[in-house]
Amino acid sequence: MTEQMFTEQPDSEARRHAWVEAGTGWGARATQWAYLFEPYALPANHLLFDALGLGEGTAHLDIACGSGLAASLATRRGASVSGLDASANLIDIARARTPGGDFRVGDMFDLPFEDDCFDVVTSFNGIWNGCDEALRETHRVLTADGQLGMTYWGPFERMGLLPYFAKIIELSPESHGSSTIELGETGDVVNAMLERTGFEVQRRGTVEVTNEWPDIETAVCALASAGPSIPAIEAVGYDVFCEALHDVVTPLHNPGTGVRISSDLGWITARPV
Numbered sequence: 330m331t332e333q334m335f336t337e338q339p340d341s342e343a344r345r346h347a348w349v350e351a352g353t354g355w356g357a358r359a360t361q362w363a364y365l366f367e368p369y370a371l372p373a374n375h376l377l378f379d380a381l382g383l384g385e386g387t388a389h390l391d392i393a394c395g396s397g398l399a400a401s402l403a404t405r406r407g408a409s410v411s412g413l414d415a416s417a418n419l420i421d422i423a424r425a426r427t428p429g430g431d432f433r434v435g436d437m438f439d440l441p442f443e444d445d446c447f448d449v450v451t452s453f454n455g456i457w458n459g460c461d462e463a464l465r466e467t468h469r470v471l472t473a474d475g476q477l478g479m480t481y482w483g484p485f486e487r488m489g490l491l492p493y494f495a496k497i498i499e500l501s502p503e504s505h506g507s508s509t510i511e512l513g514e515t516g517d518v519v520n521a522m523l524e525r526t527g528f529e530v531q532r533r534g535t536v537e538v539t540n541e542w543p544d545i546e547t548a549v550c551a552l553a554s555a556g557p558s559i560p561a562i563e564a565v566g567y568d569v570f571c572e573a574l575h576d577v578v579t580p581l582h583n584p585g586t587g588v589r590i591s592s593d594l595g596w597i598t599a600r601p602v
């Protein structure tokens with residue numbers, strides 16, 4: 330190892346590296362994510378927008394907006410939409426879906442928006458256990474009577490995608506596997522995260538979402554596009570990854586109805602105090 334490898338990076342440089350790296354991973358198969366994976370969250374998008382009363386004239390920001398499907402729904406409800414994601418490739422698709430939106434590539438821990446400028450901020454599976462700084466930033470950009478809504482994975486026993494997560498943890502280097510597990514624990518800690526970052530929890534529940542694919546090959550292609558797959562693909566190569574995922578998906582395939590995998594997402598709404 331060279332001396333340079335031991336040189337500590339300044340904090341800001343390390344943080345920039347982290348979000349740029351996350352965006353590169355999530356954007357590696359951007360069109361597959363947008364068109365084969367992202368629609369699974371539609372029931373959660375609608376439920377949260379209803380719970381938050383999002384409608385005509387709402388100034389809305391979607392954090393970690395991915396390829397912008399949720400933002401496009403918010404626009405159809407009459408909201409004025411902004412979105413932020415670490416992936417430039419996903420933001421390109423969000424802009425194509427909603428040409429009138431204000432979409433930016435950036436870091437949710439350092440939001441490039443003014444104080445007090447949004448009525449509603451959402452994040453669909455974008456803010457996780459350990460992301461307190463993103464909640465503090467959310468608090469800063471929300472108006473005093475604004476609202477936050479977010480979703481996260483529900484309990485493991487209601488997670489149809491668990492065999493996928495188990496396989497990618499098995500294929501990934503150990504450090505990535507443990508961070509994937511920590512992300513899955515958000516439901517246990519979300520109330521405490523919100524309270525210590527200046528929010529009062531209002532409502533909370535779960536919503537069932539379903540990944541639907543016509544065949545095993547399409548399912549594997551979709552699953553390969555999710556960010557947590559990237560460390561596994563880098564570790565074993567794309568072909569071995571696809572073979573392993575093929576085995577995971579095969580028992581979930583029915584020739585008449587294709588691949589249908591249901592999971593619960595947790596959802597929560599909160600107000601700044």
Ligand SMILES: C[S@@+](CC[C@H](N)C(=O)[O-])C[C@H]1O[C@@H](n2cnc3c(N)ncnc32)[C@H](O)[C@@H]1O
Pocket residue numbers: 347348351352355356367370392393394395396399413414415416419435436437438452453454455556
């Ligand atoms: C699970 S995806 C959710 C995407 C979208 N909200 C959806 O529901 O499909 C997580 C997203 O978080 C983004 N992301 C990860 N780290 C980020 C960061 N520090 N700042 C902004 N976005 C980030 C990724 O690029 C990815 O699009």
